[in-house]
Amino acid sequence: MRHFPDFNCIDIDANKFMDIFIQNGVVLVRKLIDPSLLLEINDRAKNSYLIREAQYLNRSNDDHFSQQFEFGHIPLSDLNEPNGENILSKFFIHSKIPGLYSSIFSKKINILSGYSLVRRQVCNDKLNFEPTPFHQDCSFLPFNSLIINSWVPLTTCGVDSPGLQLIVKPLNAFIKPEDFNNPTATPYQNIELSADFIKSNFDGEKIWTPEICVGDVLFFSNFTVHRTYMTKDMRKNRISLEIRCMQG
Numbered sequence: 001m002r003h004f005p006d007f008n009c010i011d012i013d014a015n016k017f018m019d020i021f022i023q024n025g026v027v028l029v030r031k032l033i034d035p036s037l038l039l040e041i042n043d044r045a046k047n048s049y050l051i052r053e054a055q056y057l058n059r060s061n062d063d064h065f066s067q068q069f070e071f072g073h074i075p076l077s078d079l080n081e082p083n084g085e086n087i088l089s090k091f092f093i094h095s096k097i098p099g100l101y102s103s104i105f106s107k108k109i110n111i112l113s114g115y116s117l118v119r120r121q122v123c124n125d126k127l128n129f130e131p132t133p134f135h136q137d138c139s140f141l142p143f144n145s146l147i148i149n150s151w152v153p154l155t156t157c158g159v160d161s162p163g164l165q166l167i168v169k170p171l172n173a174f175i176k177p178e179d180f181n182n183p184t185a186t187p188y189q190n191i192e193l194s195a196d197f198i199k200s201n202f203d204g205e206k207i208w209t210p211e212i213c214v215g216d217v218l219f220f221s222n223f224t225v226h227r228t229y230m231t232k233d234m235r236k237n238r239i240s241l242e243i244r245c246m247q248g
């Protein structure tokens with residue numbers, strides 16, 4: 001049986017993080033963030049989604065916002081503190097994450113705030129918020145160099161609520177999806193790597209669907225193949241943060 005790249009934060013430092021990340025394209029680091037902080041952020045996020053949903057239904061937002069909302073996103077700045085403190089300084093900059101990145105991004109770390117978002121995956125499809133298909137983030141990010149996504153669920157996910165499923169493999173190139181340039185396909189179809197492609201290129205041993213607890217962080221790159229993992233039995237929605245960084 002395969003041993004997945006799953007570590008407790010006390011068992012991993014910057015050099016080990018770099019080695020494991022290069023070997024697997026994904027690393028899960030458990031107990032990295034104080035869960036009480038994330039539960040508080042989750043409450044604020046749920047409230048923002050209520051407000052944003054009403055705005056979306058009233059069509060009182062611009063097109064860019066509406067399109068992002070249909071993909072489940074709201075801006076990260078919605079989660080700033082009531083006193084205006086930026087959410088990134090509140091939990092990310094002062095967390096252990098920049099330290100873990102320090103061997104890979106040896107100079108400065110550039111937080112891509114424009115590509116750092118909140119995402120909610122709902123379990124019922126009343127508003128057509130679909131789960132993401134298998135894709136690489138490089139299919140929509142405008143950079144060719146390495147980007148690491150710190151994927152932070154605000155509640156435990158992967159069993160009762162939607163999690164992520166990833167291909168554990170070191171990839172460093174864009175794989176062009178069949179419908180990448182098809183103007184009649186939906187945005188998700190444009191980035192989708194088909195079930196046939198996944199079946200013929202990756203064996204089942206490499207497909208990982210971890211249960212991720214609040215406080216754990218899943219790291220993967222703009223080349224890692226992944227999708228939303230959602231089953232018919234799941235009843236609870238999940239909100240998560242995607243914070244993307246590259247070499248400064």
Ligand SMILES: O=C(O)CCC(=O)C(=O)O
Nearest residue numbers: 119121132137227228242
């Ligand atoms: O939230 C999800 O289910 C998908 C997240 C994702 O694709 C990403 O963060 O790149």
Ligand SMILES: [Fe+2]
Nearest residue numbers: 135136137226
């Ligand atoms: Fe993605």
